[in-house]
Amino acid sequence: MTVQALIKPNTYFDSVSLMSLSTKANQIDGVEQAIIAMGTEMNKEVMKNVGLMTPEVEEAKTSDLIIVVKAATDELFESAFKGIDELFTKKNTTKGKSEVKYSTISSAAQGNPDANLAIIAVNGVYAAREARKALENNLNVMMFSDNVSIEDEIELKQIAHEKGLLMMGPDCGTAIIGNVALCFANAVRKGNIGIVAASGTGSQEVSVRIHEFGGGITQLVGTGGRDLKEEVGGVMMLDGIQALEDDEATKVIVLVSKPPAPSVEEKVLAKIKTCKKPVVVWFIGGHEEKITEAGGHFAKMSKEAALKAVLLAGADESKLNKRALNIPLIEEVRTKLTPEQKYIRGLFSGGTLCDEAMHAAMEKFDNVYSNIARNPEYRLKDRYTSQEHTFIDFGDDEYTQGKPHPMIDPSTRLERFIQEAKDPSVGVIVMDFVLGYGAHEDPVGAFLPAFIEAKQQAEQEGRHLEIIGYVLGTELDPQNLDEQINKLLAAGVTHASSSQNAGLLAREFVVKGE
Numbered sequence: 001m002t003v004q005a006l007i008k009p010n011t012y013f014d015s016v017s018l019m020s021l022s023t024k025a026n027q028i029d030g031v032e033q034a035i036i037a038m039g040t041e042m043n044k045e046v047m048k049n050v051g052l053m054t055p056e057v058e059e060a061k062t063s064d065l066i067i068v069v070k071a072a073t074d075e076l077f078e079s080a081f082k083g084i085d086e087l088f089t090k091k092n093t094t095k096g097k098s099e100v101k102y103s104t105i106s107s108a109a110q111g112n113p114d115a116n117l118a119i120i121a122v123n124g125v126y127a128a129r130e131a132r133k134a135l136e137n138n139l140n141v142m143m144f145s146d147n148v149s150i151e152d153e154i155e156l157k158q159i160a161h162e163k164g165l166l167m168m169g170p171d172c173g174t175a176i177i178g179n180v181a182l183c184f185a186n187a188v189r190k191g192n193i194g195i196v197a198a199s200g201t202g203s204q205e206v207s208v209r210i211h212e213f214g215g216g217i218t219q220l221v222g223t224g225g226r227d228l229k230e231e232v233g234g235v236m237m238l239d240g241i242q243a244l245e246d247d248e249a250t251k252v253i254v255l256v257s258k259p260p261a262p263s264v265e266e267k268v269l270a271k272i273k274t275c276k277k278p279v280v281v282w283f284i285g286g287h288e289e290k291i292t293e294a295g296g297h298f299a300k301m302s303k304e305a306a307l308k309a310v311l312l313a314g315a316d317e318s319k320l321n322k323r324a325l326n327i328p329l330i331e332e333v334r335t336k337l338t339p340e341q342k343y344i345r346g347l348f349s350g351g352t353l354c355d356e357a358m359h360a361a362m363e364k365f366d367n368v369y370s371n372i373a374r375n376p377e378y379r380l381k382d383r384y385t386s387q388e389h390t391f392i393d394f395g396d397d398e399y400t401q402g403k404p405h406p407m408i409d410p411s412t413r414l415e416r417f418i419q420e421a422k423d424p425s426v427g428v429i430v431m432d433f434v435l436g437y438g439a440h441e442d443p444v445g446a447f448l449p450a451f452i453e454a455k456q457q458a459e460q461e462g463r464h465l466e467i468i469g470y471v472l473g474t475e476l477d478p479q480n481l482d483e484q485i486n487k488l489l490a491a492g493v494t495h496a497s498s499s500q501n502a503g504l505l506a507r508e509f510v511v512k513g514e
Helices: 015-025 041-049 055-059 074-091 105-111 124-136 150-163 200-212 235-246 262-274 288-293 302-312 327-336 351-362 411-421 448-460 481-490 499-510
Strands: 002-008 033-038 065-071 117-120 140-143 174-177 180-183 190-197 217-222 252-257 279-283 343-348 368-370 389-393 426-434 466-472 494-496
Touching: 002 055, 002 074, 015 033, 015 074, 033 041, 033 074, 041 055, 041 065, 065 074, 105 117, 105 124, 117 124, 124 140, 124 150, 140 150, 140 174, 150 235, 174 200, 190 200, 190 235, 200 217, 200 252, 200 302, 200 351, 200 426, 200 466, 217 235, 235 252, 235 262, 252 302, 262 279, 262 288, 279 302, 302 499, 327 499, 343 351, 343 411, 343 499, 351 368, 351 389, 351 426, 351 499, 411 426, 411 448, 426 499, 448 466, 466 481, 466 499, 481 494, 494 499
Parallel strands: 117 140, 190 217, 190 252, 252 279, 343 389, 343 426, 368 389, 426 466, 466 494
Antiparallel strands: 002 065, 033 065, 174 180, 174 217
16 A cells, blocks of 8 residues: 645635545545645644655645545556545535635625624634634634634633623534534424533534424534633633523523533532523533532433423423333343443443443443543553443544544444454443434444444354444434434344433443342
8 A cells, every 4th residue: 555645735625624525535445544634734743643644745834735545556546536536526516506705704704794603614723813803703603623722712712702702612513503503413493492512412412302302492502622621711601601591582591511620610500590591400420419509400411401401491291202211121131141241332423422321330330441531540541442341432532633523434433343342241332323414424324234243243152242322313314313223223233212321221231230
C-alpha cells in the first residue's frame, strides 16, 4: 500500500461536510484509508499519526483542502480520486434550488436580515473569530467546532449574555430551534417541553423519549460540554433556563448534563428555585436531595426524566406505555450464560448513553472501567484492551483522531465488536445505534454480518453471546426506525426500547446469584 495526496489551494469546506465526505470516501472500492480535511497543523498531525503524511501534505497551508488516499495501485488511486471528485460534485449540486453563497458572516447577515442564528463548523483555530463576528451581527450562535480554548469560550459566552443571545458550544452537536433540528438531532414533534443540555446524545435521548410518550419539544438548547465547568460557570445553562422560562410555549423545562462543578451546581439550583416553571433535572450521578430542596424534579435516568416531563406537561399517566423491563427475558438469559461469562462490554457512539449504562452497572459492580471514567482508578489503562466490565465512548477524542464521529463512520466500533465477541468471559455486549440528521444512513445494517457471524461462532464454541441493541430515533427520522429494529431482531439481537432499559438489561443479564 502507498499514499498519494491531492492538494486544492484556497478551497474551504466546513468540518461537518468533510466528516461526511471522508466517510463516503472510505467506502470507495480499493480505498484502504482516506482523509479529507483542511490543511491545519492539527489535521496534519493526525495524518502523520495514521501514516498518511506526504511531502505535499507537509507543505499544505491552512486554507488548502487536503485529500489523501492509501491504496495499492495507480489504477486504484485514479479510481479513488475520481470517486472523491464525484462526491464533491454531488455535494455542490442542489436539484431544483438556487443557492446563494456568501464569503463572510457579515455579508450573509446583511443578505438575510431575518436570519437570527449562525452555525459555526470551521476548524477550531478560526471558530472563535467567526463566532465573534456572528455575535457582533446580533446572531445567536451554535458552534459545532471543538478545539476552542476555554478562555475564548468564556469570552464568547459573556458577550452573548450581555447581548441577550445564545452561545451554544463550543462542541455543541445537537439543538432544535424553532422546531428545526440542527446538526446531530432527531425529528420530534412540536410540543410544550423545553430542554437545556450539556450533552448531545443525552438530549437526543430525552427528546426521543418525550416524543414516544406523546409529548413534544419547543426548543432544545445545547450548551457545549464544558459549560458547567468551574471556569465557564454555567453561563449558557443559566441563560437557556431563562430563555425557556420567558418562552410562552414552554410549560416544562428539562436539564441534562453530567454532574456540574459544585459552585456551578449552586448557581443552577438557585436558578431552579426562582424559576416559575417546573424543572426536571437529569444530572448523571447527581444528588436527589439537593435538587428536590431547590424545587426541582430529580430524575435518576433518561427515560425517567422524559416521563416526569410529559406528566408535568399534562399527559395522562394511565395511557402511557412505560415499557417496563422484561423480567422473564432476564431470567432466560441468565440461564444461558456460563459462570465464566461475567462481564459486560459496552460499545457506544453516544457519550452520555455510555455514561448512563456505565452508571447502571456501577450500582451493582465495583469493577467497571471506561475511557470516560471520572475516577482515574477506573480509567482504561489501554484503550485497545478491555478490563472486566468495560464501557467505551467511541466518540471521545482519542478514538476520532483522523476519523469521523462513530455516528457517521462505524468502522472503529465494528472492529472492537469483533474483538469483544471472541472473549469467553463476556456475557453481554450492549450497543447504541443513533438515527437522525447527520447520522449514518443504515447504522444497524453496517453491523449485521458481524452480529450473525459472532453469534454463530459463540454457539460453535458452546457459549451464548447476548447482544443488546438500542436504536435512538423516531418514526420521523430520515432512517426507518422500524426497519432498523427489525434488522436487530432478525439477527438474534435483543432490542432495548430505551437507553435506560439497555443499561439495566445489560447489568441484570450478568448478575450472578440473584
